[in-house]
Amino acid sequence: MKNITVATQPFSDQRPGTSGLRKKVSVFQQPHYLENFVQATFDALGGVKGKQLAVGGDGRFYNREALQTIVRLGLGNGLKKLVIGQGGILSTPAASCVIRKYGLDGGFILSASHNPGGPHGDFGIKFNTANGGPAPEKITEAIYQKSLGLDRYLTVESPDIDLDTQNRFMIGEMAIEIIDPVSDYADLMMELFDFPAIAKLLQDQDFAFLFDAMHAVTGPYAEEIFCRRLGAASTSLINCTVKPDFGGGHPDPNLKYAKDLVRIMFGEKAPALGAASDGDGDRNMILGDNFFVTPSDSVAVIAANAHLIKGYRKGLKGVARSMPTSCALDAVAKELNIDCYETPTGWKFFGNLLDAGKLTICGEESFGTSSDHIREKDGLWTVLFWLNLMAIKKISVKEIVAAHWQHFGRNYYSRHDYEEVDNKAANQLVDDLRKRFERLRGTRFGSLEITKADDFSYLDPIDNSLSKQQGIRLIFKDKSRIILRLSGTGTSGATLRLYFEKVEKNPAGMNLETQTALAQLIKLADDLFAIKKITGRSEPTVIT
Ligand code: G1P
Ligand code: ZN
DSSP: OEEEEEEOOOOTTOOOBTTBEEEEHHHHTSTTHHHHHHHHHHHHTTOOBTOEEEEEEOOOTTHHHHHHHHHHHHHHTTBSEEEEEEEEEOOHHHHHHHHHHTTOSEEEEEOOTTSOOSTTSEEEEEEEETTSSBOOHHHHHHHHHHHHTOOEEEEEEOOOOOOSSOEEEEETTEEEEEEOTTHHHHHHHHHHSOHHHHHHHHTOTTOOEEEEOTTSTHHHHHIIIIIIITOOOGGGEESOSOOTTGGGSOOOOSTTTOHHHHHHHTSTTOOSEEEEEOTTSOOEEEEETTEEEOHHHHHHHHHHHGGGSGGGTTOOSEEEEETTSOTHHHHHHHHHTOEEEEEOSSGGGGHHHHHTTOOSEEEETTTEEEETTSSSOOHHHHHHHHHHHHHHHOSOHHHHHHHHHHHHOEEEEEEEEEEEEOHHHHHHHHHHHHHTHHHHTTOEETTEEEEEEEEOOEEOTTTOOEEOOOOEEEEETTSOEEEEEEOSSOSSSEEEEEEEEEEEOOGGGTTSOHHHHTHHHHHHHHHHHOHHHHHOOSSOSEEO
């Protein structure tokens, strides 16, 4: 092994977005691109001499090559230890679990989450800190600043390491541990949920369960947890082989992309519970027999029922949701008499609150739910929560949600995405709207009156950091909301996200189709923002 210092030039586009650095694979394949980002991260941490990190990814194209690069930069920078998931695999929640369990200083997760993979798809890398959570903005910003001034990186000339055998060995001064990527995470799940009760449910002839891994990272986790530890039939799992291009699919668990699952769950004789997870295993979609649970409702149901579940019997310290997520969770918090925090979009904003012991459960409308057991959202945790709840309640998913609405009210909710919109037009739209807040306040549109028009900003109550311009909000007198923001995770053009919410407290009005219930708000947004004109589209790319 020979240590070398490689001269390089900065790339100007390495500012991490909502969730790490995501680019087309071809961008990452440019000479020095990944090396620069990893070195900038090490520099932003003040060097990594003597530090211990984890690394693993979602198995997408370029995962293994990137991992070998990180091993070499670790060696070049004097890292003490690197813990690697066998085969280069670690789901995002499992990486968070491993960092926390082994007291590591942080880790890299190689993933572009739900973005498509393969040679023409996306690749990504995100850094998580010692608490197991995504690096907060002050670290991601420091990484970006370092990347802009980078003129060298430290690496070694050495052969690839064997990623496929569980093993411990030394290369020079650095220890490498290749671990089972699944077992630590599966053990943690057994501490939180009543596995014997779930096993009984899964083995009941009258109960059918279907999980779709979308050819992404949760495949091996689902096989271990659902089949080996809980005795589910292997027919309960579909698309569970990890493929570098996710089988050509778009590994995003929603009604549009989880096609195989949706077809079965909305067909005749559908299973009682259906679920899917995304590329890196942090997202989830929950479906009942011919029934879709919105993620905003899912986190509210979870919070309302947590006291019934083994790991949460002591009750909840508090809950949190991202700003665009529906206010269904707030109603639960009110009844439980606990705080409900409203944070900007992105899991990183929950980290401080979780570390300070202010929160137990949190969630985002974007198919993310989790608790304080780790510092990431957690797809399989959510599926296990619903299985455990069904084992206790012995009623259908639809009945669980309907009972929740009866008690707390129903928050009709939908998100409309316009993908690959011209960047300039999208930014112009947002800038123009900011200038119209004054005029919009107090304006009436039929039965709707705008009481608040602003750009959400968040003062972190723990470290007092201020995050501005986190999404435009129109809030109406009847508590309806229209929110507009630009995505921070896309890799081509701008993605415009529009979020609609309407609160219904009257049981007689709770059975409308969602888009129908929200039609007035959807029409108003189009009139006010001229979405069709600006995007040149007659309808959204994705509706969730
Ligand atoms: C999206 C979601 C956000 C989530 C993030 C990472 O970010 O909206 O809730 O935390 O992906 O999974 P966005 O593209 O909207 O910035
Ligand atoms: Zn993800």
